[in-house]
Amino acid sequence: MLLSVVRELPPRDRALVTAQWFTGFRISEILSLTVGSVLRHGELVSKIGVAPRNMKGGYGRTRWIPVLPELHAALESYLSWLRRRMVLSPDMPLFISRESDGAGNLRPLTRESARRIMHAAFAAAAIEDDGRLGTHTLRKTWARKVYKNSGNDIMILKAALNHSDVAVTQKYLEADEDEVMAAIAKCDFTRKVRVARTSLVSMPKPVPALDASILRRTTKVA
Numbered sequence: 001m002l003l004s005v006v007r008e009l010p011p012r013d014r015a016l017v018t019a020q021w022f023t024g025f026r027i028s029e030i031l032s033l034t035v036g037s038v039l040r041h042g043e044l045v046s047k048i049g050v051a052p053r054n055m056k057g058g059y060g061r062t063r064w065i066p067v068l069p070e071l072h073a074a075l076e077s078y079l080s081w082l083r084r085r086m087v088l089s090p091d092m093p094l095f096i097s098r099e100s101d102g103a104g105n106l107r108p109l110t111r112e113s114a115r116r117i118m119h120a121a122f123a124a125a126a127i128e129d130d131g132r133l134g135t136h137t138l139r140k141t142w143a144r145k146v147y148k149n150s151g152n153d154i155m156i157l158k159a160a161l162n163h164s165d166v167a168v169t170q171k172y173l174e175a176d177e178d179e180v181m182a183a184i185a186k187c188d189f190t191r192k193v194r195v196a197r198t199s200l201v202s203m204p205k206p207v208p209a210l211d212a213s214i215l216r217r218t219t220k221v222a
Helices: 002-006 011-023 027-031 069-083 111-124 137-149 154-161 166-173 177-185 197-201 212-221
Strands: 047-050 063-066
Touching (some): 002 011, 011 137, 137 166, 154 166
16 A cells, blocks of 8 residues: 555655665665765666765765665656656755755755655555654565565664664564464363364274175085
């Protein structure tokens, strides 16, 4: 449902939501991206990188994430939309706010603007807000997908999220309520499949061995 909603959003908003959903970047990292982060020599890049200065903590090494087909399509549509309105330069913010700064320069979306865009998409997809929905929701969703697709390898997820401590990674793997309920339901051992009685009744009875005297009498009569 969310995907069908996101695909119908305006180009910028579609690209914004899709970017966080399919990269697992923090929203601050998404908003730090420039046109040059995704476009090189007129072509979309195959991997998007976030420099350490734009990551939480401001240290480590550049985090690279492949541009998957869904994100590629969203970025392509958005950049085409931008080209019709302005001349693109590598240092331009990728996700541009409709409001410029005091000097008339372009500026990126604020975190609050990004939050409103994402909440509107969640609401349109009928995703209930239990108080935990936010700009970090899609990063956690991405993390769970990576974890499952890696065969539940937490070290792969740790590397994908660029965490320095696996204890931090574990916090992204809170149990899904539906999965918990399904596991509990399987604890009812009284509902195991039983062997049907009819299968025993219908089994053919063994043929008794012929008595030797009966065989002699039968032979004599003949």
